[in-house]
Amino acid sequence: MTVFAPLLDGQVDEALLVVLQRIGPVIVPALSSQQISGDVPRYILLDHDTSLNLDEVIQKLDQGAEKVIVPLAWAKEVVGVVPASRVLLLLDASSVSAVSETVRNGVSGVLLKSPALDADFITSMSRFFKGQDIHVLPTDPGAPLTPAKIRELRQAGAIPVIPASQLTLAEGAVSQLNVGDAYTAPLVSDRPDGLYPTVVSEGGRSLGLVYSSIASVKESILTGKGVYQSRKHGLWRKGETSGAVQDVRSIKVDCDLDSLEFEVVQHGVGFCHLNRASCFGHNKGLPLLERTLQSRLAEAPEGSYTRRLFNDPALLRAKIMEEADELCRAETKEEVAFEAADLIYFALTKCTAAGVSIADIERSLDQKAKKVTRRPGNAKPQWVNAEASSSKVNGSAPPAAAAPKPDQDAPIRMRTYTLSECSPAERARLLKRPVLNSDAMIAKVRPIVDAVRTGGDAALMKLVAQFDRCTVLKDTPILRAPFPELSDTELDPEVRKAIDVAYANVRTFHAAQAETTALRVETMPGVVCSRFARPIARVGLYVPGGTAILPSTALMLGVPAQVAGCQEVVLATPPRADGSISPEVMYCAKLVGASAILRAGGAQAVAAMAYGTETVPKVDKIFGPGNQWVTAAKMLVQNDTDALVSIDMPAGPSEVLVIADETCNPAFVASDLLSQAEHGVDSQVVLVAVNLPEHTISAIEAEVDAQARALPRVDIMRESIPKSIIVKTTSVQEAFSFSNDYAPEHLILHLADAPSTVALVQNAGSVFVGPYSPESCGDYASGTNHTLPTNGYARQFSGVNTQSFQKHITSQEITASGLKNVGPVVATLADCEGLGAHANAVRIRLRTLQ
Incomplete structure (x- = not known):
């Protein structure tokens, strides 16, 4: 009520x-x-x-x-x-x-x-x-x-x-x-002591019955903490001595305005003085399972089954898919209940690992229930097709909810479209990337960001333990320069040499971009306008470290920061289990002159750099790629005026668009497509074929299949390649028109006279010209930067460059004669806008010059 x-x-x-x-x-x-x-x-x-x-x-x-x-x-x-x-x-x-x-x-x-x-x-x-x-x-x-x-x-x-x-x-x-x-004001009590019976609940489950007074209700409303009225001892601030405090989410009155309900988040051992979650007994069902999984996430010994599930996402994913399959096959009431319980166990394990609570799930369900617009409710094509296929083979309906495993023997191939035969709507669909629900992701990362913003180092290290799987950071998440030297046993000498060459090339190219002289223009006699560059003082560089170490990203972000002259360079990267940083990334941090290394990944690293903590320096701008959690956190903090931080650009899955004609080498084209398809199952790969004969397209497809099977990340490519497309076009102009609308992160040109076609490029992150310019070179060592706009943002964003780490300041110097020239114009325009003080600032000077 x-x-x-x-x-x-x-x-x-x-x-x-x-x-x-x-x-x-x-x-x-x-x-x-x-x-x-x-x-x-x-x-x-x-x-x-x-x-x-x-x-x-x-x-x-x-x-x-x-x-x-x-x-x-x-x-x-x-x-x-x-x-x-x-x-x-x-x-x-x-x-x-x-x-x-x-x-x-x-x-x-x-x-x-x-x-x-x-x-x-x-x-x-x-x-x-x-x-x-x-x-x-x-x-x-x-x-x-x-x-x-x-x-x-x-x-x-x-x-x-x-x-x-x-x-x-x-x-x-x-x-x-x-x-x-x-x-x-309108509350009424029918009790002689004037108190109000109060039900305390969490997530829809009753924790206990207490009493409230006007004073306790007011304090709870204003502080957000559970405060009640003890009939013996007066105001009772829950958890004041035990530490089992409550955060009040909402306070409601009943229909008669004589009793209350407090919806809370309970901390500590529980609500009851007997150290139980509820005064009505121990948890059972889903609340008990959630509490058990949270305990095991923190304390399960290495080697235990639950620890394996938390540490091995592939195993957990396989178990969820297995249990979904078994639930769909269950027929009797008992079988359905048994298999549903198994599926819920593994699903809640994944939720716990991701920091998602049952309350979060319930809020999501509540949000879905509020939708007025309803989807048709049809199954996605891959599930429909899997069901139809299995029905033909087995003669019975298969599990619609189980994720189909790619057929190991099926060809790894792309989907093909002829652009001239596509309707405008179909063409628009070809340009689309997978939908990322930014609002939903930001809602997921907000609690993480808020925890670091308010809790500082303590909250950050707790999140590092939870999400980065590193529990040994006790004192500080920051390593300060100078960093220790690395021996040949720590860093392979060949890797060291390769990094040195890449560093030299990237630095040469980015040093040439630096603005060292001011722009100076006399717009009219006596009026000189200038623009000059200054480095952004404090920058944060995010270097992912999930499925692979990425020293190349440390170079691509660190070199332009170094060239631009940034005073504080904080490099953030997920730590290894023992709290150390990979020697390759550590070496790059030394080369680029990083002032600190933040041993944290994900949204928690972004938040620490955006707001600063007791030990982590606050930065002015955050750079670097990352998964959707990192991207959402960057978008969240850049819109928070408390953070006062900007970001390099929005980011999404890696993507490449290859334009090829009959002069192409099918093996080269296939290798370029696969070099992006291996990044992740959501990577975007597009081949735009310019009058390619069918036998050439077939040769490219055969190379894609053969090369993918010989590569270590073939399982990823089995999923990303079937989502990718071949677009047939009839001319170079038609191909570039499609490419410019797509605005790819990487554009590779396998064309007869590739250099002459660069003039047709309007939208792209980086262009690779000719058969001997693989995208891999730009990723590592040619000199250009590999941090590039994705998701079509190449229409309005540039890739990271030296000027990304600089800001530009303008100045003007006007002589007395110059003011005589420009002053009357300024005064007239100020009068036109009704800003008399602006006009006065000019006229008071002009009068002294008469």
């Missing part, structure tokens, strides 16, 4: 917003820029001047809004399309009579705006709307709501709407109402 609904009438102070989100739905104007957490109950207010269309309104609901509040003029468009339970009607008192029976039945309540409201009017409104929720927003600015008025409205059955500008966290404010006073 809602006590009152806060209306965000402007930009609300962050501390106040956090409190308001604990006590029920907040009302957010549709065009508000206020950032609201995705799982906070919220209503979207569409006032008369809102410019959204119906599709955008439905999108707001799909994104998690509980309801939309629409004016009467919108009702005909919304009613019948959006479920009634998701719509409130915005009315003025004078327009109630215009509400039709259809509209009244198509909404779940009303938000009434009126200067003055009394109990009789609310009662009549409730009858008219047949008991639906009546929200009231008094609009008399001279008479803000008081606790007494809130009590009167709630007793009449209305839910007051209070503008956030009228609310405060302070006590004793004259013109504003304390949030705690507003919330507790």
